[in-house]
Amino acid sequence: MSDSSKWIKVRNSNIKYYETVELYYKNPAGKVVLYKPDGMELGDESLDKKYIDTFYIKPEDKTKCLRAAQKGFSSNLVNNIISKDTVTLKNELISIVDETLSQPRSGGLETAPDLIESIISGYSAQPDIIKNLARISFADYSTTIHSLNVMALTIGYCFYNRMPAEETRQYGLAALLHDLGKTEIPGEILTANRGLSDLEFIQMKKHPSLGFNILKATGIDLEIAVQGAKEHHEKLDGSGYPEGKTDISECGMLLGIIDCYEAITNDDRPYRSAMQPMEALKLIKEDVTRGKYNKRLFETFAYSLTDFNRKGKQKNFF
Numbered sequence: 001m002s003d004s005s006k007w008i009k010v011r012n013s014n015i016k017y018y019e020t021v022e023l024y025y026k027n028p029a030g031k032v033v034l035y036k037p038d039g040m041e042l043g044d045e046s047l048d049k050k051y052i053d054t055f056y057i058k059p060e061d062k063t064k065c066l067r068a069a070q071k072g073f074s075s076n077l078v079n080n081i082i083s084k085d086t087v088t089l090k091n092e093l094i095s096i097v098d099e100t101l102s103q104p105r106s107g108g109l110e111t112a113p114d115l116i117e118s119i120i121s122g123y124s125a126q127p128d129i130i131k132n133l134a135r136i137s138f139a140d141y142s143t144t145i146h147s148l149n150v151m152a153l154t155i156g157y158c159f160y161n162r163m164p165a166e167e168t169r170q171y172g173l174a175a176l177l178h179d180l181g182k183t184e185i186p187g188e189i190l191t192a193n194r195g196l197s198d199l200e201f202i203q204m205k206k207h208p209s210l211g212f213n214i215l216k217a218t219g220i221d222l223e224i225a226v227q228g229a230k231e232h233h234e235k236l237d238g239s240g241y242p243e244g245k246t247d248i249s250e251c252g253m254l255l256g257i258i259d260c261y262e263a264i265t266n267d268d269r270p271y272r273s274a275m276q277p278m279e280a281l282k283l284i285k286e287d288v289t290r291g292k293y294n295k296r297l298f299e300t301f302a303y304s305l306t307d308f309n310r311k312g313k314q315k316n317f318f
């Protein structure tokens with residue numbers, strides 16, 4: 001490859017998973033050269049252990065790398081949960097999910113079910129840690145962090161309700177992928193530190209349908225996720241979008257509540273500060289009273305926040 005701009009810089013946190021990928025680096029003359037062939041571990045003794053801070057891959061290896069990182073991370077997750085602190089764990093998850101969501105149409109989504117599967121086993125092993133994932137906030141709040149938080153809260157809800165494993169997997173996936181359509185909304189609209197113009201808001205409101213189309217185009221079994229992506233902004237009184245429908249799937253209704261809760265408790269955009277959990281629940285409860293959200297799902301979600309694992313021992317919130 002002669003054009004050096006085509007080489008893809010890789011995230012250092014993922015390199016340890018790239019055993020099956022060729023890694024390149026830039027030599028002092030600025031030429032990109034092979035560092036490690038496919039099939040060799042970074043710790044291999046035959047490798048020249050020079051200090052390299054930036055590695056590159058060939059563009060055609062992008063999907064292969066993403067799969068390797070997702071797989072490696074997933075298979076180590078239970079160990080990682082025990083050995084790492086929650087901030088480090090969340091940082092690694094952000095990096096993996098960021099890559100997964102950034103190229104949804106090129107095969108990246110296919111390993112997402114495995115990722116959810118391993119998060120669910122991680123949850124069974126260490127419920128407190130997965131539960132706490134959603135509570136760690138980062139300054140660069142993004143769609144990825146929001147999606148991860150919604151996923152952690154949703155899996156907590158499923159565990160609290162003792163939902164069957166398959167349904168929990170589907171709901172977790174639906175939560176992780178609910179805002180997938182935002183990958184096709186211009187960045188300046190997503191990160192605007194101001195209220196959106198009418199035109200921009202119309203564009204933003206397209207993300208449920210865009211997500212639906214992306215998910216439909218993949219060959220994976222994502223039936224519940226497809227509904228969740230399409231319906232998470234619909235409201236029971238018909239005031240939502242994109243269709244204004246009132247007949248909303250259970251997953252769509254639940255994600256609507258959790259999405260809203262996560263956004264108002266973690267959203268640190270400068271013009272609006274984050275709310276405390278109880279304050280946020282009270283605000284959403286007003287919308288329940290107005291007929292926008294399902295009361296049973298809202299109350300169960302609220303209880304799942306206090307104790308994800310012991311249904312029955314409910315404190316009285318309301």
Ligand SMILES: [Fe+2]
Binds near residue numbers: 178179207232233259
């Ligand atoms: Fe959304």
Ligand SMILES: [Fe+2]
Binds near residue numbers: 146179259
């Ligand atoms: Fe969302």
